[in-house]
Amino acid sequence: MMKRKNILATAMAITLAGSMLLGGCSGKSESGGNTAGTTVQETTSKADSTPESAAQTDPSQENDAWTEVSKDNTLRIMIGQSNPIFPELTNVITAEGWYPGKIEWMFQSSRDQFQLHMNTGDYGDLIFCNMLDLRESMLSQYAASGIIIPLEDYITEDIMPNLYKMFTEQPSAKAVSTFPDGHIYTLPRFVGSTGDFLEDVMYINKAWLDKLDLEVPTTIDELYDVLVAFRDGDPNGNGEADEIPMSFGVGTSGYSFVEELMGIWGLPTKHFATDGFRSVVNGEVVFVPATENWKEFLKYIRKLYQEGLINQDVFSPADDSQFLALCESDPSIVGVGWNSAKVFANPDDYIAMLPPKAPGYEVKWRLHPGAIGTKNTVCITDACKDVEGAMRWLDNFYTVENTIEQWYGPVGQTFEIVDGMYRLIDQDMLAWPTTPEDGIMTLGLPGYLPSSAFDTILETPNFMKEKMEAYRMYEPILADAGSIWPRPYTSDEQSEEINEIYTDLSAYVIQQKVYFITDSSADIDAEWDNYLKTLSDLRVDEFVSISQDAYESYNETYSSMVN
Ligand SMILES: [Ca+2]
Incomplete structure (x- = not known):
């Protein structure tokens, strides 16, 4: 078996939301441009440091897109706790200027707990369905009963420039996200490291x-x-x-x-x-x-x-x-x-x-159908009073830089930036981690990592290289996208x-x-x-x-x- 170094000690995981990571976050692109207003993290004390860093960002990126509705609103977000350090990671990555109102995380320890919230009507504005391991049939039910709402009208160049770009570049990802009634109720993720989808x-x-x-x-x-x-x-x-x-x-x-x-x-x-x-x-x-x-x-x-x-x-x-x-x-x-x-x-x-x-x-x-895009990462419910703001918030997940940190771990902890590229600090990490000590991997989140990002923005980690090599060998005999069962809704x-x-x-x-x-x-x-x-x-x-x-x-x- 592959040996992994336990360089991420549990103690470090606990302090993940601490100051060590702030430097990493400020290095990220701010393509969302949501720098106006104050972000308050209900679940972390580090929000105090946010206004300064937000004020330092490029003023040209400031815009008046945020409405009073967003500034006064609280987005309640339901998410699973499959990764023990995920709560801290979430706070770190989404803390800075992504939303002018408040963010409240509703961590669900099980699908049963989640179901209870749904049954009593006390559910959040957003549901990270994949991280909650929600069955597709449940989503179909929620869509039919109006609990989750159509999102396609918000996927525009103005509101969601990053997701819009992804759909243009990866039309199959849009197709897998579209229900038979023509609506998009959940947003997908797309990974361009094709080797990942060569399962065996x-x-x-x-x-x-x-x-x-x-x-x-x-x-x-x-x-x-x-x-x-x-x-x-x-x-x-x-x-x-x-x-x-x-x-x-x-x-x-x-x-x-x-x-x-x-x-x-x-x-x-x-x-x-x-x-x-x-x-x-x-x-x-x-x-x-x-x-x-x-x-x-x-x-x-x-x-x-x-x-x-x-x-x-x-x-x-x-x-x-x-x-x-x-x-x-x-x-x-x-x-x-x-x-x-x-x-x-x-x-x-x-x-x-x-x-x-x-x-x-x-x-x-x-070839695993994830190669054409993976659906079910997140949806928005009828409880949400600021759908446009929530979609603007979600669009931040789709920059390449944010995607890398969300999925694989933050700069300062997992990555260092060398010659403008994200490089793993320890090449033995991230070989499909299952514990905080092994690394972080939260592929259930939305995001976009096109194949063009490899070795231009992200230095290809060793654990991916092995699969990419095998992929090159198998490429001539791989099923093309047209013969994969795409797992449609x-x-x-x-x-x-x-x-x-x-x-x-x-x-x-x-x-x-x-x-x-x-x-x-x-x-x-x-x-x-x-x-x-x-x-x-x-x-x-x-x-x-x-x-x-x-x-x-x-x-x-x-x-x-x-x-
Ligand atoms: Ca023998």
Whole structure:
């Protein structure tokens, strides 16, 4: 596993809102121009220092955009507490002159607490939905009942110059944010570090290949032969047949699930509900487990499994910890695996390999739909008395400089500015931190980091370089934006129906997948028609038809932006 230095001590996290960070903040661009008036942070005492720094900013940026409504208003903001240091970070980053009225943070410790606020009508003006882990179906309900309001009229060059620019440059981000009724109720984020969206890279044990005098396999038949050699040739040299030629997880970490290999049969997909085993072919939504491609995939994986070339427990663990433990075994016992990074105990033995080709199919490796923009970062409720002011406030999130600090950590703490570029103070930080000690990462916030920002404004951190390198290798075989299921919004009604169908449909598909692969008595060819009939009984056609409507509504917005 990747080792991280614990340079961010907890004590430092507690003082995050302290003076150490103020210098960093004043170095930020003030593109919002909201320098008039006084900002009061209800949840921090550092607001006292704000008027001076605000007064020092370029007077040409002052404007009269703020109304009396904004100056007298309090924006109440609901947000989750997924990152323990997030409250402090929020105060630091949004403290300076972003809004002339008051900001009151309503930190929610759980979705239940949030729901209670919603049920009693005591909700905030703004909801950071992603940071609260809100389900899409809830947002569809809130939109249908008028609790969250349409925002598109405020996304203008005047009110939101930064978001407006992002939508112009990234029309897909606008398309994923548009509901089937044509309104935009939530604002998205966009990250241009494409490597982040290459979820899984295949790795093969090069030391084993060398030992057995084998080449990196390029077809599924060659892969089979290599796996057999790994099984029988004692490549780790300990005299025991302990090798697991190929292994993967169950995808609980978001990575390393068996469906990833569907890219070999040209229909990239994922099993979680947001993706729902869907793919897009020439504008048509396809339910992947109902295709011949899926059948071929099952047959191949079955062959590997039945011959002991795949970890025999791979479909039963509750999470990915078993897979990760196998990878960390020393001496190595895993020959081929895929994940987000080199998770192996001896990573130097492994090299990235391109997915092997299957006869008659073109590889289309999965690109996470976040690559076209991620929706659901923030919405505004009918409780808000200053929607325009709230939107002006939100626009500050969309400058590149603010985005870097919001997502990855502030200057002075995480970054230093060198030759005008944000550079990580410690390159070992930020490798997907999960604790304050590891670093800060709050990707759930709105923001915009175009690919052009890398190595011009942000020096590409080491942890991103590895993925970017893999991305360059995989780029020729990656699914293009047109074949990704973009996770579009559905209406309240559609969302209810599709969730109902998917519950039974996905349970059956997953059960049959495991049966077809692992049960020695299963006969995929003989049982296929019956399998398809059951999918039909479980209303797969309706599932696809609703998905198609949602996709077309997404595509309409997208096309209107690019044509
Ligand atoms: Ca061995």
